[in-house]
Amino acid sequence: MNLTTNEFYLTAILFISNFMLILQKNIDIKKIYLAIFPILTIFYPYAKKFYIHILSTLKLKQEEKRLISEIPTLIDFLSAYLKAGVQISEAMTLVAQKSLWSPTIKRILFIIISSYQQGMSFQESIKKAIDIRSSLLGKRHLNYVLNAIQLSHQNGSNLIRTLNQAKEKTKSSIFIEQKIKVLTAQMQLQATIISCVPIILFLIIYYISPSHITFFFHNKIGNILFILSLILNIIGIFFLKRITKIE
Template identity: 25%
Template structure:
């Protein structure tokens, strides 16, 4: 009995010593890794004019994998699903920011025609291009007002128009905006009438949007079929696990079953990727 106590104390002391020895290394490694993740997210949030405190970003980055991993363990009672949930949780912040960027970019594209109409009307009224930008900022909502306010600020600080518009293109990465900026700069260099240029660009963008809308409408059926076919295997597996856990245990406890489960997950992910890839309409 005494020997067991001594062995237990020795093991505890050894583990405690190793934990204290390696804790600074792993803590430093974790801090550097988390810092890199935050540095990837923060500039994107700044470009979208979203001010999130650093401590909240870190909290979200820590909680997301813990919550998803806990849900995987709670529903499936398996460390494999807990690990998969934790991995998904790590991707959630990056995915959320990416979706927010895409939504903001799409909203900007939808406001671009109205913004060009305001610019054209302002120039016809005798205002300068900078004053036309200011009129656009006053009359239009975010995000186009936010982006052109940055353009105005850069020009007021001495940056040339070409540089300010080039930075705007880099931030938004829109084909429609590339067309607008190129037409605007060419018209200024050649002495063309910007109001006529804006009218032609507006017509071009409107016709382009109509064509893209028709193509997207034709792709809706393929996308819907892809979503249904992607969800069905997951729902069926969850149903089998809940109604007959013993049947599903083969996939969790047997090495061959786990391999098949991983193969099914990878195949499912590849199927979703290719369906989305083939049904995507490049604007």
């Protein structure tokens, strides 16, 4: 990963300005600065990438939460238009004009409407929207609703009743998933605490009696025991993660 031009100039300015500030300091401080600054410059792109990854993950979770909360509302709007005698294709057009939807729902409705207006059948338009891949788990619930609409429209069954049933099943599925997430989060917290206990105990013993800890670094048997305990701790963390992981 390379620095952009602006980042390169900014880094150079920071380096020169900071170096000017420490000119009056002793030679040791200058050496430390000259050694550390290039290292920080090298690792900056990786830190930047990690920061962007964190932001994108948080944004994805917000989008996921918003999508899940909007699916029942989407079904309610469609049911209301159908009860008023509006055709399902026109109902989707009217629903899509509302500004309250998340980007995922807007995209799905746009694909269905545009495909239908371009001459594709309504079933084919919905199938095209279903086939779109998404990293959001909520897309699965939206696909369930679209499949229900597609089958009901194809078979000529009561679409309003189908939507109501899809709404209840979707809400039930969302509730179960959220409950599993809460339970999993509790288990992961417990696993994290258990994994940190050896490290905390190691630090406490070192603070109380350093000689008991230095034995593991200055003795061959201690080295073997330390490496063995480290390996066992890593294996324990691995199994705890496997136990708390739910697909």
